[in-house]
Amino acid sequence: MRAHRYVRGHLFCRFLSSVGLSVLFPFLINQLSTDNQLSTDRRKPSEDNMTKNINVVLIGCGGVGKQLIQHIINSRSLHSKLGLHLRVVGVCDSTSFLVLPHVSDSKSEFNDSLLLEICRVKSSGLSLSTLSNARSGECQIFTKKESTDKILDTAKLLGRSTGLAFIDCSASSETIGILTKVVDFGCCSVLANKKPLTSSLEDYEKLFSHPRRIRHESTVGAGLPVIASINRILTSGDPIHRIIGSFSGTLGYVMSEVEGGKPLSEVVRAAKGLGYTEPDPRDDLGGMDVARKALILARLLGWRINLDSIKVESLYPDEMGPDKMSVEDFLSSGLPSLDDDIRKRFGVALQMGMCSDMSVPLRDQGSY
Secondary structure (H helix, E strand, O other): OOHHHHHHHHHHHHHHHHOOOOOOOOEEEEEOOOOOOEEEEEOOHHHHOOOEEEEEEEEOOOHHHHHHHHHHHHOHHHHHHOOEEEEEEEEEOOOEEEEOOOOOOOOOOOOHHHHHHHHHHHHOOOOHHHHOOOOOOOOEEEEHHHHHHHHHHHHHHHHOOOOOEEEEOOOOOOOHHHHHHHHHHOOEEEEOOOHHHHOOHHHHHHHOOOHHHEEOHHHOOOOOOHHHHHHHHHHOOOOOOEEEEOOOHHHHHHHHHHHOOOOHHHHHHHHHHOOOOOOOOHHHHOOHHHHHHHHHHHHHOOOOOOHHHOOOOOOOOHHHOOOOOOHHHHHHHHOHHHHHHHHHHHHHHHHOOOOOOOOEEEEOOOOO
């Protein structure tokens, strides 16, 4: 499994689609009055000597966010051939917001040197605020308390003028308030974060009030075009009555390793180190990540339901929940205490000729 590479590439493709660039070599169609026929001129953007700047604010600098930054840098030559340039104007983590001093100046941007420095700082476990002294001339830094207002100011300035795309690579529900507001400023949203899509129906409908400005393919299916396929079926007029699937590649990996005889605690720690799990592995083990994916698909089908409508069976008890135990304590002491019970449960399943998995059946009331 190459979780980071797969997510970053697919997220990038969906990002381009969300800002109207899903067809990178457009056909220029002209009506010929003489013979009433259509002709097409397939021109490469480079021939037009024009580069389209796409302004970007990145929210979240964890595993996915850092890989996306690396992918943007590594794809510069490709973008140039396509007549595109991704102009990063701001980067946000859980404590700070870095933004250009003059975002309206199209010639200024976070250069690749600064972007690599951001990746290095975040890989060291530090906050973006540590860049304030070394990079004071290249960016402004705002604390968490100031960040929301500054992000919205940036959205107002660029949204309806040159355009602005917000890419949410976080795992936070705090981005919901920002994303629902920037919609009104003409901004696009590209989501790897599932939480904005699984909040209240009011927030969900606000996010999709301009459906061409939002893409979220990376939230379900580990990069497979699940959402695109469902949308094609629905727009063709065919109804979908049932969806059944194993929506967690993480749990598939964990359970296959445990079935092979490894302790659950060892497997989960290894999976987290490889970047397979959510930042808090309990989102995976508790089934909440799977439930969110199921809700995203259900709402895509037009079902007006909330997260509490989905029944979930957790692999850990309530007393080990996020409100009662830190991630560090869960990994060091909580998980090991579950090893024996999980081993017995998996053993019973194997004796019955069954395998362990966390699958989700979505059915409307008229299906069987």
